Amino acid sequence: MSAWAGALENVRSRVSEEDRATISFESYSVPDPAMFAHSDHGGTFMKHWLTTRESWIWRVTRGSTDDPSRKHYLPTKVWRDLLFFGFPNEIPPSAGPSSKGKLSSAEKRNRRLQSVRDALFDGNQELEVENTPQLLAWKGVPIPMPNDEPSLDAVEREVLWELYEFNFRFDLLIVDSQLANDKWKVGNGEHGESLKRFSQIGECFHGSDDSDFRFLPPAIPDNNVGLAANKLAESTVFVLRLARLMLDWKMPYDKAIPELVAESDKGKLTDIKAYKLTRAVAGAYCDGVYRILGRAAVTPHCMKPRVGTLNQ
């Protein structure tokens, strides 16, 4: 995955100052998994995420008719509060501003959480916040709770992988729909362009040939697969599909992408060129995310450690 890690390093310098000025705020569809690693409260974050995961995934995947690029994204600091304090079902009533007209930090936090709650429940009268302790489970199996504390070691890797993959896939959808917007026009009749494009994006991921392929939430694999496959020959299949999508992106990208895609069509892609293509695709993706979402990309990750290589 070093190609993807390298692409993240220089993304800021590759996006022009003019484009950077249009960037608004850093936000994610589901929490940035890096938060779990860089916080002393990783266990608390994990527990709260698992008790609310299904409802957030529902929120993101149920679709929206307006503001497609922002509707499903929440700012990082809101995610951090949400994962630390839990689901916003017991927010104390706001006391309002002080006599000086300023809000305390606790008040500001409460308001943020209330806005999150509104985002989730707005217009959904039939949903009701669960006040009783929630069953902690992963993939339908309850998580053991020795001494009333969840034993998360066995599931931690899979939960984080899902967050990386979920973010990557959803961001790819949004970025592609903005940078190749003419490919998403709903066609007249059965061959709607948007469905066709969505299918092409799905083909960038392992398992897309299966009849039960799930784009979101992704199925948890046993091994390193798809763009994160251990063998270059395996990952290149998916990199090439992603590269073909990028040819439609209305932004500057490495010329190596069209050249190497053309070479691949002629059956001439060597391992070195395949790695070069991977780097170019990773770079273009990180640039695209930075332009559209204004932040570093969440990149594909390995499920299992690779022998003899550094993992992200």
Next chain:
Amino acid sequence: MVDSLEATNGMDARLAANLCRGVVITTPNADFIPQPRLGTVEVFPRSDLRYGMDDATLWPQFYIEQYPHLAAIRLNPKFAYARYAELWWTPLGREFEESKTAGVRGLGLFSCSEMTALERYKEDILRESKEQLMRTPSITISSARVVTTFSWVRLRYNVGKFEEKALEVIEFQRNFLELRAALDYLIEYFPRMHSQTSRAAVSSSIMGCFTFSPIITQEFFAAGIPVWLIRSIDSIGTNIAINKIVKVRPPMAESICLGPRPNQNYPVVYRGPSENPARYIEQHKFSRSRYIFFNPNNGVRVTKPTDDQFESLEVESHTQSLRSLQSKPTITIGAKPCMWGKKTLFNCALTKHISQTTHLEDPRRKKGRLAETSS
């Protein structure tokens, strides 16, 4: 009388019914004549989340050139234990299992024997369609296969509110039935249309369709697909044999729901002439917009009308249609689609069809006559 159908390749009538003065419906092979959906229609999910008479899985539709396979959609087997009966299952609240790990009450999935059956059907048809595509590539089948897969995965794995999941069930059922029909049409019915062997027996287990075209009538007759030809009475003359005159059969209330879904505000997905293919295309768009998690086009739909608007519109448009059929046919080439509240749209479209189709000499009939003459 019925025997003479062979001689005219289906232009004779096993049954005929008056639609209105001067216009009749005939069928060469069906054993009843359903009431066609006429006039300006509004298509929206009804109380069972299906589209009532505008739903190709419930009632015969007008032939659409892009989707001829709709006529091969299977009929509801009517009894509970028949294969495919679950494809007309309407979910109930008690079959909805709420998630215990969502953090909120009200989100869940369906968990019942019908879902198990649907999964089995899905496995079978995806395997069959994959094999078919390997033999003969077909955009219609590959497209129908993709949407069937999308709708299944969403239904099976993504939690949602009861209403959302119930709509997903209906959409999966419809996608499945369309894929089934596309396969049947391609493999079974289409080859029969131009076969030199004797005509196929009519299949009583598929929907059939209405048409204004004598050619489609003849092709479907040859294939064994129930077909109903809407024609001017003048086109019958003395050469067409009619076996029996019957009345058109309206849909039975217990099999087709017409009222709106209680406590829901579903949009009207199409409003316009009933024979316009857009009526069906908009149904596709409505369901497919949800498969990709967001709407990249910010589509704006017309809002749902109030109940009294809905009633008055349908009554008015049906009366208009009948009146227009009674009037002398006039050809209006390039008539634009119907607008809300306008009164002439359906007239133009339908009279054009009738004028063109009933006064045209069908080339194959002409050829047959020439052959008879020369012999």
